[in-house]
Amino acid sequence: MKKFLDLISDEVKKGFGLAGYEEELGRVTVSNRPDLCEYQCNGAMAGAKKYHKAPLLIAQDVAQKLSDSQVFEEVSAVAPGFLNLKLQRSFVRAYVESMAQTEKFGLEAPEAVQNIVVDYGGPNVAKPLHVGHLRSAAIGESIKRICRYCGHQVTGDVHLGDWGLQMGLIITELKLRKPELPYFDEAYEGDYPAEAPFTMAELEEIYPAASARSKTDAAYKQEAMEAVVKIQKGVRGYHALWKHIMDISLPDVKKNYADLDVEFDLWKGESDAGPLIPEVVELLEKSGLTYESEGALVVDVKEETDTKEIPPCIILKSDGAALYATTDLATIKDRMDSLQADSLIYLADKRQEMHFLQVFRVARKAGIVSPETKMKHIGFGTMNGKDGKPFKTREGGVMRLEYLIRDVNEEMYRKIMESRHEISEEEARRTAKTIGLAAIKYGDLSNQAGKDYIFDVDRFTSFEGDTGPYILYTIVRIKSILGKYQEQGGGLEGLAFKDAQNAPEKELMMKLCGFNEMMEGAFAETAPHRICAYLYDLANAFNKFYHETKILTEEDADKKAGWIALLVLTRNVLETCIDLLGFSAPERM
RNA sequence: GUUUCCGUAGCUCAGCAGGAUAGAGCGUCCGCCUCCUAAGCGGAAGGCCAGCGGUUCGAAUCCGCUCGGGAACGCCA
Numbered sequence: 001m002k003k004f005l006d007l008i009s010d011e012v013k014k015g016f017g018l019a020g021y022e023e024e025l026g027r028v029t030v031s032n033r034p035d036l037c038e039y040q041c042n043g044a045m046a047g048a049k050k051y052h053k054a055p056l057l058i059a060q061d062v063a064q065k066l067s068d069s070q071v072f073e074e075v076s077a078v079a080p081g082f083l084n085l086k087l088q089r090s091f092v093r094a095y096v097e098s099m100a101q102t103e104k105f106g107l108e109a110p111e112a113v114q115n116i117v118v119d120y121g122g123p124n125v126a127k128p129l130h131v132g133h134l135r136s137a138a139i140g141e142s143i144k145r146i147c148r149y150c151g152h153q154v155t156g157d158v159h160l161g162d163w164g165l166q167m168g169l170i171i172t173e174l175k176l177r178k179p180e181l182p183y184f185d186e187a188y189e190g191d192y193p194a195e196a197p198f199t200m201a202e203l204e205e206i207y208p209a210a211s212a213r214s215k216t217d218a219a220y221k222q223e224a225m226e227a228v229v230k231i232q233k234g235v236r237g238y239h240a241l242w243k244h245i246m247d248i249s250l251p252d253v254k255k256n257y258a259d260l261d262v263e264f265d266l267w268k269g270e271s272d273a274g275p276l277i278p279e280v281v282e283l284l285e286k287s288g289l290t291y292e293s294e295g296a297l298v299v300d301v302k303e304e305t306d307t308k309e310i311p312p313c314i315i316l317k318s319d320g321a322a323l324y325a326t327t328d329l330a331t332i333k334d335r336m337d338s339l340q341a342d343s344l345i346y347l348a349d350k351r352q353e354m355h356f357l358q359v360f361r362v363a364r365k366a367g368i369v370s371p372e373t374k375m376k377h378i379g380f381g382t383m384n385g386k387d388g389k390p391f392k393t394r395e396g397g398v399m400r401l402e403y404l405i406r407d408v409n410e411e412m413y414r415k416i417m418e419s420r421h422e423i424s425e426e427e428a429r430r431t432a433k434t435i436g437l438a439a440i441k442y443g444d445l446s447n448q449a450g451k452d453y454i455f456d457v458d459r460f461t462s463f464e465g466d467t468g469p470y471i472l473y474t475i476v477r478i479k480s481i482l483g484k485y486q487e488q489g490g491g492l493e494g495l496a497f498k499d500a501q502n503a504p505e506k507e508l509m510m511k512l513c514g515f516n517e518m519m520e521g522a523f524a525e526t527a528p529h530r531i532c533a534y535l536y537d538l539a540n541a542f543n544k545f546y547h548e549t550k551i552l553t554e555e556d557a558d559k560k561a562g563w564i565a566l567l568v569l570t571r572n573v574l575e576t577c578i579d580l581l582g583f584s585a586p587e588r589m
Numbered sequence: 590g591u592u593u594c595c596g597u598a599g600c601u602c603a604g605c606a607g608g609a610u611a612g613a614g615c616g617u618c619c620g621c622c623u624c625c626u627a628a629g630c631g632g633a634a635g636g637c638c639a640g641c642g643g644u645u646c647g648a649a650u651c652c653g654c655u656c657g658g659g660a661a662c663g664c665c666a
Contacts, residue, residue: 533603543630
């Protein structure tokens with residue numbers, strides 16, 4: 001069904017047409033002066049030059065044509081040439097009613113369904129997820145849900161970092177510590193043990209140690225890089241160790257994502273692209289794009305319109321090993337071949353912009369993707385602590401994601417117990433987890449993805465202001481009323497809406513009417529923060545209405561039913577929105 | 590150095606296909622529970638939208654320059 005603003009614009013456009021002006025001038029926007037009007041049109045001022053006429057006169061002409069409109073209760077032309085619009089209550093009611101009766105509140109299906117792959121820019125295995133991984137998980141999950149809701153076919157791929165230098169480092173460190181293991185004996189031909197020669201805890205210690213050492217010990221780093229080549233070439237012992245590392249780390253990674261309510265359709269990684277690398281390298285060589293430079297195989301990607309130096313994309317290092325760009329190209333090939341992707345969306349730190357620019361250009365030039373395939377890197381900013389510097393533990397170390405979640409849940413639990421004494425321990429724990437997740441995700445998503453932001457636990461877990469808990473509280477309030485209404489014997493289905501009885505009710509209705517507009521914007525801009533802003537507005541509008549209107553004690557049954565219908569719709573829209581952000585509301589809190 | 594992103598209230602952030610008095614939240618101050626969750630609602634104070642120019646009837650928004658901050662610039666991912 002048509003978007004609300006488009007319906008209103010159509011009416012005003014008609015007015016411009018009738019008055020003898022270009023219809024396109026009739027575009028309507030939400031008023032930025034709510035004290036004067038609900039919606040506004042600035043077209044008269046834009047048209048003044050073209051028609052050599054004072055804008056106010058144009059506005060007056062149009063207002064006159066719209067004076068008996070069924071859409072507007074009031075249209076006034078105001079200096080210097082604004083058209084101030086106030087809607088008929090019945091028009092608003094009718095739209096809200098049709099939203100309630102239509103699937104997805106009347107959001108229109110896309111003209112063409114796209115096959116979208118969302119790459120969450122996966123974490124490296126063998127080390128625990130840290131707070132930095134929250135961003136790609138939260139944003140990626142929301143974008144996946146938004147695309148799906150808008151009617152597209154979406155595949156989410158965690159895309160683990162399981163093929164790079166970190167794996168070589170771990171194996172090299174292991175060799176140093178336990179050289180006697182059969183994996184390092186080239187003459188060994190028997191089966192390797194089923195059990196890994198290390199635990200997750202050891203793994204967590206091995207990697208940082210290896211990483212630190214590689215920075216000072218050149219020979220050690222050299223060996224690690226050779227180990228990478230060995231893994232990639234499938235040398236038995238090395239591959240077996242790699243498999244062990246995977247088997248040990250994966251359950252831990254899965255648990256972390258499960259705690260965040262983040263789900264993947266594919267648990268692929270860079271290693272899955274490994275077997276495709278020779279093919280892709282050959283394809284690039286045949287295309288004539290590659291050449292040798294300083295011992296490495298590269299592809300030029302600079303273009304004439306570039307304002308900065310774009311270095312060539314390295315396909316194979318001078319030692320013959322593949323790297324980040326190569327596996328990403330192979331992955332793109334895989335996604336084109338097996339998923340017929342129309343659109344590829346990557347979540348990764350914004351500092352990786354150059355990498356994606358290079359990879360996308362190579363993919364385009366080499367014909368790995370078709371000319372129509374969209375490729376987009378959503379670069380997100382850093383998550384900082386209250387001091388404005390990258391988020392750390394109190395001791396200054398890297399904060400584990402697991403601990404962050406635990407701390408937030410703990411804080412939430414404490415607050416619940418403080419104010420709701422009658423609640424059971426078990427319910428409090430469960431509710432704390434639900435609200436905690438909302439606090440974390442809303443806190444993250446309400447910021448524009450591309451900007452750095454300050455992760456302030458106190459602020460995010462607050463029940464006041466623009467926070468996840470405030471949104472949940474609003475939903476819970478509605479649920480509580482609806483529950484009581486049902487206890488009184490009322491049904492929630494098929495209730496008739498009534499024209500708004502008071503200003504806050506009309507405000508609430510108009511806010512609901514903006515859902516489709518907002519949704520299309522959030523999808524077009526792949527911007528979850530647009531949903532957050534809308535949610536907050538809607539929650540505010542509801543709370544004002546709630547304060548103004550005593551619903552359950554209303555004597556007039558029709559009025560009461562109309563309000564209940566409005567509450568049901570409001571709850572549904574709110575819950576749809578939080579689902580798109582990747583969290584949910586409890587029954588009570 | 591080059592390129593790029595950013596600079597909005599004390600703090601954290603919206604707004605940016607140009608429009609009327611620049612918005613929220615937190616914090617501060619003042620009101621509102623015999624009534625559906627006060628985890629709420631209303632109100633007050635707080636701004637030369639970094640600075641200077643330009644385009645325009647009109648600029649936080651578009652274009653230059655300056656200052657201040659972050660980031661990226663070939664074998665890490």
